[in-house]
Amino acid sequence: MSIAVTYALLIIGALTIVLPLYMTAIIPFKTVAENTASYFALPSRFNLDNFRTVLAGGRFFRALANTAYITAFVLLGNAILMPMLSYPIARSMHQSPFYRFVYYFILISIFIPFQVKMMPLVKLLSSLRMMHPTGLSILYIASSIGESVFLYVGYMQSLPEELEAAAYIDGANTFQVYTRIVVPLVKPMMATALIRNGLWIWNDFLLPLIILNRSWTYWTLTLFQYNFRTEYSIDYSLTFAALVMSMIPIMLFYVFAQKHIVSGLTSGALKG
Amino acid sequence: MHHVLPISAQYSVLYTGMWVTSTIEVEMDSMAAGAKQRQFSFLGKKSKDRSKNITFALFVTPGLILYSIFLVLPVVMGVYYSVTDWNGISRRFNIVGIKNYRSIFRDSRFSNAVLFNLKYTVLLTVCVVVLGIALALLLNKRVKGITGFRAMYFFPAVLSALSVTLIFGQIFYRVLPQIGSKLNIGFLQKSLLSSKTTAPYGVLLVNVWQGVALPTILFLAGLQTIPDELYEAAEIDGANAWARFRHITLPFLVPIISIVLVLTAKSGLMVFEYVHSLTDGGPGGATESISLLIYRHAFVENKFAYSIAEAMVAGLIIAAISAIQISISNRMKVY
Structure with a gap:
């Protein structure tokens, strides 16, 4: 296997692991409306409201x-x-x-x-x-x-x-x-x-x-x-x-x- | 005992001290007992032995008490409840004999669950072993940044199954349909989990995504024990890539394959979290596993005694499969 093929396969594998995690990490920064538009777009602003709600109440x-x-x-x-x-x-x-x-x-x-x-x-x-x-x-x-x-x-x-x-x-x-x-x-x-x-x-x-x-x-x-x-x-x-x-x-x-x-x-x- | 003989000669002088107390015992013990009993002692061997036996007994007592209460007792209780008609809540219940067991064999929901588990387990083990070896071969390449890739590939193993199902539930129900409708791909527009025929594969995909990580790392550790010289010699002899894999790589991986087979089969036969959280057994019972069925009968449908009888039958099936597997893998290890 050439080095190029090795890297291609490694990157494909890495993407199947990283993409779901990336999506998971950015969803909470966006509103549901923003997410429905696109799950992979970066949030328009750094919105921490959802995290505040999660942490509220201890x-x-x-x-x-x-x-x-x-x-x-x-x-x-x-x-x-x-x-x-x-x-x-x-x-x-x-x-x-x-x-x-x-x-x-x-x-x-x-x-x-x-x-x-x-x-x-x-x-x-x-x-x-x-x-x-x-x-x-x-x-x-x-x-x-x-x-x-x-x-x-x-x-x-x-x-x-x-x-x-x-x-x-x-x-x-x-x-x-x-x-x-x-x-x-x-x-x-x-x-x-x-x-x-x-x-x-x-x-x-x-x-x-x-x-x-x-x-x-x-x-x-x-x-x-x-x-x-x-x-x-x-x-x-x-x-x-x-x-x-x-x-x-x-x-x-x-x-x-x-x-x-x-x-x-x-x-x-x-x-x- | 084999390791006793060479040293016992060196220490034989010490036995003289003990001879005073009991001659016969020493004669017998110098043959049979382990090296640990060789000691110089005015107390005599017998009392040393007794103090050791007492210490050993004290060592195992807490563990054995825990084992009896939380492992033996529940199994005994389970056998008892399985011949009653208890719903798990009421104060009174009757002994009904093997009625629960008889109804299990007429219950198509139970046989469907067993069939689902068997098919699921076969697919899961095949996918995990094949994909695990393939990924390990890939991660064994000596290229720049490979340790980073290894760390990434192993990461799913440390997440909880629940987190993984929440992530993939979202992907199946919302993200993939969104991509499907944007790119106008027909089969993506509906969730994989919403159709009876594809739902088991959806669950399987999530299980493999997480379940392949640990086997991959085990296979990788196995690959790293293979000396390079073997491959070099085979290459000189003109062996092609497949022959090298078949005759060098695979034999080295056999012990690990057998461990992975047992671990993966057990997780497939007992699958709960993935189905509970992704499909809750649906659609139409297409992904109802034995564990989920037992859980629902016991906690949702108030058929407590019946669920325990189901657990007993399922337990026998799972134990039998594990035992067969282990005896096969023990035979595999021989060569």
């Missing part, structure tokens, strides 16, 4: 705070609990039938589709009075157990046991061996697991929809977008202002951490 910032809270809660819980759960399994499953059972029992959950648990989870969470962001966070942590254990156990088994043995000889107990030797070594896999979970939770819609949609004070960014669209379905300039606002945090994150996101996601998948 719902947007509440949703942003809720999403950040849930994501942070889950990632912290995952970073602490998942390696802890995986380490005994990784080190004992070849000797202990109990841990072997635990491993396969947990792996089954990867194959159970979400729909099977969806309705009972709503009943369960409402009877446990957990229909709020913290309750949803705990549910997210639990839901990620299958995949996390799969990733961590595989990774831990590839780590040499000699370092741990040496620490035991120096008189360390199991907890110290875990925190000082094992945790630093699993950091690459932790990065992979946290990025995967972080993107999933930040962008998830179905679970917030069935657990948190009762009060706007519980809304996440996806619920905010969804409800905003339902409420102002006719004025799509306004809906798109809400959409653009909701996309800004993850876009900023992507611009600054793009390299780490990509390397984190690929390294985990290639090992797993």
Whole structure:
């Protein structure tokens, strides 16, 4: 392939990604009338009215705070609990039938589709009075157990046991061996697991929809977008202002951490 | 156990300390136990082992409790509700046995949804794998500015499916018809999503637009592990571009293809956001997926118990397909 053809193809591909985003970004600056004339023309003036309406009432910032809270809660819980759960399994499953059972029992959950648990989870969470962001966070942590254990156990088994043995000889107990030797070594896999979970939770819609949609004070960014669209379905300039606002945090994150996101996601998948 | 033997000789002197406490145990354990148990200890091996077992038990307890409450219990509850006639709201309900399951097999709406999901999943996986490999080959070219293009191509993966459907809903319903009427192109003047025959492809297009991004990056990472020398040697031997792709590139990508197949198939079989937000199952049920049908039965149409029975049947289908796929891809990995 000549360089010219390569560039032509690259640019065509880039346009299919950029054009929808460009259109999304300029729609909120224009009135509906202006948009109906042309979706791709630049706005005649820099009109921020739609963004003011979106930000009025504090719902947007509440949703942003809720999403950040849930994501942070889950990632912290995952970073602490998942390696802890995986380490005994990784080190004992070849000797202990109990841990072997635990491993396969947990792996089954990867194959159970979400729909099977969806309705009972709503009943369960409402009877446990957990229909709020913290309750949803705990549910997210639990839901990620299958995949996390799969990733961590595989990774831990590839780590040499000699370092741990040496620490035991120096008189360390199991907890110290875990925190000082094992945790630093699993950091690459932790990065992979946290990025995967972080993107999933930040962008998830179905679970917030069935657990948190009762009060706007519980809304996440996806619920905010969804409800905003339902409420102002006719004025799509306004809906798109809400959409653009909701996309800004993850876009900023992507611009600054793009390299780490990509390397984190690929390294985990290639090992797993 | 294989890694134990060479070092155990070095440390064998340490076992003498433990011999004092229990000779037989050491004899057995020096053969069987892992390197981690080799330690010098006045407490004796048994109590060390016990403290380790206790630590391990404490480590797994929180995870296992969460797992039991939020994964095992819902499945058990689901099995129970699926044999009742509960509408999800009333206080009282009856056990009706397998009645719900029997009605599922007479329900054309359910079989339509399963068919939709199967067709959709096949098309989605084919599109994602073929397009993903093609884009990865393109992004693997060493030309100026390629890292910028890579960053751009991956961007859809970090957006929420909901944002993407809002953008494309607008494009389908307003932007494309506008372009169509301006340029006088007949088929563009009506939304792709408003006709029964084209709506599934409209949803598929949006799903591929976003869903191909992560596989592309995975394929690209796979391509970068292929040594250049292989291509150079093949070129000297006179292999053409297709032969080089078929005999060098493809074998290297097989493990990644198998991962992508499993991930994409699962997302296709469980597709919810794209149909919920773009078409809400319409027009005329043409894009009603299993997930959407279950959601509507449970939350909109108050057929709670029935929806759970549907979920159980769908779950079995999806689990069976995943299991078959994984066993096939494990076999693929061998060569």
